[in-house]
Amino acid sequence: MECTNCHTRVPLNKKVAGCPNCGENLLEARYDFGGMDVGQWLETIKQRKPGLWRYREVLPIHNSKNIITLGEGGTPLHEAPRLAQQFGFDRLLIKDEGVNPTGSFKARGLAMAVARAKELGAETVALPSAGNAAAATAAYAARAGLSAVVAMPVDAPEAMKAQCQAYGARILLVKGLIDDCGKVIRAGAAAFGWTDVSTLREPYRAEGKKTMGLEVAEQLGWRLPDAMIYPTGGGTGIVGMWKAFAELEAMGFIGSQRPKMISVQAAGCAPIVRAFAEGATHAARWDNAETIAAGLRVPAAIGDYLILDAIRESGGTALTVSDDEMREGMAIAARTEGLFVSPESGAAVIATRKLRELGFLRADDVTVLFSTGSGLMHADLIDVTAGTIDPNAPDLAGEIAVALSPG
Numbered sequence: 001m002e003c004t005n006c007h008t009r010v011p012l013n014k015k016v017a018g019c020p021n022c023g024e025n026l027l028e029a030r031y032d033f034g035g036m037d038v039g040q041w042l043e044t045i046k047q048r049k050p051g052l053w054r055y056r057e058v059l060p061i062h063n064s065k066n067i068i069t070l071g072e073g074g075t076p077l078h079e080a081p082r083l084a085q086q087f088g089f090d091r092l093l094i095k096d097e098g099v100n101p102t103g104s105f106k107a108r109g110l111a112m113a114v115a116r117a118k119e120l121g122a123e124t125v126a127l128p129s130a131g132n133a134a135a136a137t138a139a140y141a142a143r144a145g146l147s148a149v150v151a152m153p154v155d156a157p158e159a160m161k162a163q164c165q166a167y168g169a170r171i172l173l174v175k176g177l178i179d180d181c182g183k184v185i186r187a188g189a190a191a192f193g194w195t196d197v198s199t200l201r202e203p204y205r206a207e208g209k210k211t212m213g214l215e216v217a218e219q220l221g222w223r224l225p226d227a228m229i230y231p232t233g234g235g236t237g238i239v240g241m242w243k244a245f246a247e248l249e250a251m252g253f254i255g256s257q258r259p260k261m262i263s264v265q266a267a268g269c270a271p272i273v274r275a276f277a278e279g280a281t282h283a284a285r286w287d288n289a290e291t292i293a294a295g296l297r298v299p300a301a302i303g304d305y306l307i308l309d310a311i312r313e314s315g316g317t318a319l320t321v322s323d324d325e326m327r328e329g330m331a332i333a334a335r336t337e338g339l340f341v342s343p344e345s346g347a348a349v350i351a352t353r354k355l356r357e358l359g360f361l362r363a364d365d366v367t368v369l370f371s372t373g374s375g376l377m378h379a380d381l382i383d384v385t386a387g388t389i390d391p392n393a394p395d396l397a398g399e400i401a402v403a404l405s406p407g
Contacts, residue, residue, distance in 0.1 A: 001027040001203055004306060012060065013120065018201065026303055027203045028243065029060045033250050041251075045218075050074025052108055052211045058247060059112065060207050066119040068144045070101035072111045073211055077219040077368070082336045087353050091366050093225070094333075095216060098341060098374030102135040102163060104295075105212065105372045109236055110136035112208030113197040118144045122195035126150070126188060128174075128181030130233065130294040131160030132373055137197065138169035149194055151181035157294055159377045177289055178233075179300050199234035200303040209240030210247075216368060217248055225259050226365035227316075229352050231344035231372055232263040232272055233298035235307040242310040259368075260361075261316040263307065264351040266291035266323065269299060272307055276318040281305055292323045292381060293343040295373065317360060321347040330375060330382075342373035343381060 001010040005025035012029070019025045041057060048054045052073030061067055076096050084092035097105035110133060117125050125141050126149040127133060134150035141148035148169040152161065153176060164171050172188075174181045182198060189196045199205060217224055224245065230238055238261055248254045265273050268290040275283035283304040289297050301307060311318055321329070329346030333339045341349070348369045355361045375382075387403025389396075 002030045004028055012062075026200050026306065029203045029207055031058055031247065033247070036251065038251050038253070050215075052111060052208060055211055055214050058214075059211075060204055061112075061115055061119060063119065066115050068111055068115045068118065068140055070107065070111070070139060070143060072100050072107040072208075073215065075099050075215070077216060078337065078339070080337050083332070083349075086332075086336060087356050088363055089356060089361075089367060090364050092352070093366070093368045094337065094339065095212065095368055095370050096339060097212070097370060097372050098339075098345070098376075102132070102139050103374040103377050104132040104136070104342070105209070105237060105370075106132040106136040107139075108208040108211055109133070109205035109240075110140050110197065110208070113137075113202060113204045114140040114144050114146065116202075116204040117195045117197060118146060120195075122146060124149060124192070124194045125197050126185050126194035127197045127199075128152070128178050128185045129156075129160075130178050130297055131156040132295060132377070133199075134169070134171075135160045135163035135167075138164040138167035141169065142167045149185070149188060151184045151188075153177055153181065153294075153297075157377055158380070160294075178298055179285070199236050199301075200239065200306075206236050206240040206243065209237045210244035211240075212237060212370075213241030213244030214248070216241075217244075217254065220366075222248075222253050224254060224257065225368045227260040227262060227355075227361055227367045229262045229264060229348045229355070229367065229369040231293070231296060231348050231370065232265055232307065232318075233295045233301070233344075235263070235272065235301045235303050237370070237372070238263065238310050239303050239306045242306075242314075258314045259316075260365075261310045261314040262351065262355065263311055263316070263318040264347045265318065265320050266293055266296040266326070266347065267320040268323070269297050270318075270320045271298075271300060272304065272311075273318040273320050275304065275308060276311060281308065283308070291326075291343075293326055293347060295342070295344045296347065317355075319351055319354065321350045321354075325350040327381065333371070334375070339371060340375035341371040342375055342378055344373060345371035345375075348372075
């Protein structure tokens with residue numbers, strides 16, 4: 001492992017929550033590609049089934065016996081021709097992470113973090129979460145035979161609380177936001193010896209998330225798209241994929257060209273967008289964060305400087321979407337492409353439209369937008385209107401016509 005700030009190297013078998021030299025700056029896993037037969041590796045992975053562990057040689061698990069899987073990764077990269085036509089793109093694609101176990105992209109990071117925690121001898125894993133990460137942690141801990149403790153805001157989505165309960169995790173409901181939950185987990189970890197797998201407080205969740213970048217590259221014939229549009233809370237996905245591209249270049253799969261990395265946040269919680277606009281290196285905490293998208297209600301991201309670096313170095317941008325626009329984006333994805341997506345993903349849909357309208361993205365930019373979660377976890381956001389019919393009515397056709405009529 002290596003510090004992203006001072007480049008101090010730390011042995012891989014050492015449990016750490018940040019750089020031991022310069023404080024809590026973040027660590028990243030490093031690999032030596034010098035003796036790697038890339039051609040042979042490519043042939044090897046072609047023989048494996050799709051999924052996160054398809055790329056196991058560039059993942060930080062030493063003993064394959066410690067691999068934990070529920071079938072995560074290998075998610076489809078859908079062509080979205082109707083959405084492309086509507087928004088004015090020649091080619092638009094949707095990376096559908098909602099089909100992962102527990103319903104979101106969080107399965108990737110937590111499969112890796114829990115597997116690595118097990119490899120390092122952990123007995124209990126713990127983290128703060130807006131909901132999806134808690135569900136994934138609980139599931140993978142159960143799969144690994146470990147205990148799990150999750151801290152969530154009291155108003156986290158009920159479906160995610162239910163998942164955690166079903167998997168046997170111990171749930172702490174916190175009066176506050178996800179950073180307040182982080183305080184609870186850090187105190188508990190110090191007092192009770194839990195292994196903290198919070199976003200970027202250990203380097204392994206990003207290793208799981210980087211497989212999104214590896215998959216997109218492979219699905220496009222080892223080429224990268226022109227732009228990637230990503231709903232951003234803690235930002236591990238952007239950090240992980242940016243790292244994946246550097247590793248692909250080091251292995252010789254791609255050149256130096258990168259997609260524009262585009263961060264989408266909620267209008268009611270946009271610390272990365274504000275920092276990007278101000279030219280800041282770090283994102284100040286967003287006060288009074290509020291949005292229907294639990295995954296975007298992250299007032300302070302620990303990896304803010306890494307997210308901002310990726311956006312700027314790629315020539316990308318950062319923008320906000322309102323809650324009403326998120327709902328609109330959910331409806332557009334469902335009715336146009338048959339995908340029931342989360343509000344965070346709805347934000348990415350609307351951001352894609354905005355960027356095309358503004359001319360930031362061209363018609364011929366091959367663009368990938370990320371659906372980071374399933375709408376099934378957020379069914380309470382959908383207002384269902386339906387007519388009621390008496391099947392024994394004398395004029396059943398008339399009853400149906402009335403029920404189907406607008407209003």
